[in-house]
Amino acid sequence: MAVLQILEFPDPRLRKIASGVTSFDSNLNHLIDDMFETMYEAQGIGLAATQVNVHKRLLILDVSENKDSPRVFINPTFDILDHELSEYDEGCLSVPGFYETVCRPRVIMVAAQDRDGAQFEFEAGGLLATCLQHEIDHLEGKLFVDYISTLKRNRIRSKLEKEQKNSA
Numbered sequence: 377m378a379v380l381q382i383l384e385f386p387d388p389r390l391r392k393i394a395s396g397v398t399s400f401d402s403n404l405n406h407l408i409d410d411m412f413e414t415m416y417e418a419q420g421i422g423l424a425a426t427q428v429n430v431h432k433r434l435l436i437l438d439v440s441e442n443k444d445s446p447r448v449f450i451n452p453t454f455d456i457l458d459h460e461l462s463e464y465d466e467g468c469l470s471v472p473g474f475y476e477t478v479c480r481p482r483v484i485m486v487a488a489q490d491r492d493g494a495q496f497e498f499e500a501g502g503l504l505a506t507c508l509q510h511e512i513d514h515l516e517g518k519l520f521v522d523y524i525s526t527l528k529r530n531r532i533r534s535k536l537e538k539e540q541k542n543s544a
């Protein structure tokens with residue numbers, strides 16, 4: 377297993393649209409294992425393949441308290457079940473150090489495939505629904521900072537650009 381590098385805003389590679397996963401092979405399983413190691417090491421609750429520069433429709437998450445409920449979603453889609461919005465102070469491993477309130481539909485029905493390609497679906501609410509929508513956005517090249525004001529987003533961009541220059 378390996379800890380992968382996480383791309384940071386405003387890296388243009390975070391804007392790529394991911395393509396569907398078609399082969400459920402050992403390469404995919406290896407990538408999933410590396411993504412879990414990367415997510416747990418970074419203390420994130422979710423990670424999309426886009427963030428590690430793999431532009432495939434794959435995301436992982438673990439929203440459990442004890443970090444003992446790893447979940448994999450391949451080729452995920454969702455329907456909104458409750459248009460009522462819920463607010464959450466969102467963060468992102470690709471936008472380190474910044475948190476902003478984002479509103480998203482409260483309850484969704486998510487459908488996806490597992491590591492073996494088996495289809496599943498279930499209803500998600502709470503943090504799980506928020507996190508799933510955040511991760512699926514990544515697969516579309518979208519970031520939580522796209523939901524806040526241009527002024528705030530530009531401030532975050534310039535702060536991160538400075539940090540990235542200083543650490544390069």
Ligand code: GNR
Pocket residue numbers: 419420421422423424427464465466467468469470506507510511514
């Ligand atoms: O670790 C993460 N925390 C988080 C908090 C609120 C809403 C979404 C998230 S996802 C984020 C990890 C990440 O960047 N996933 O793409």
Ligand code: NI
Pocket residue numbers: 467468469470510514
């Ligand atoms: Ni994120």
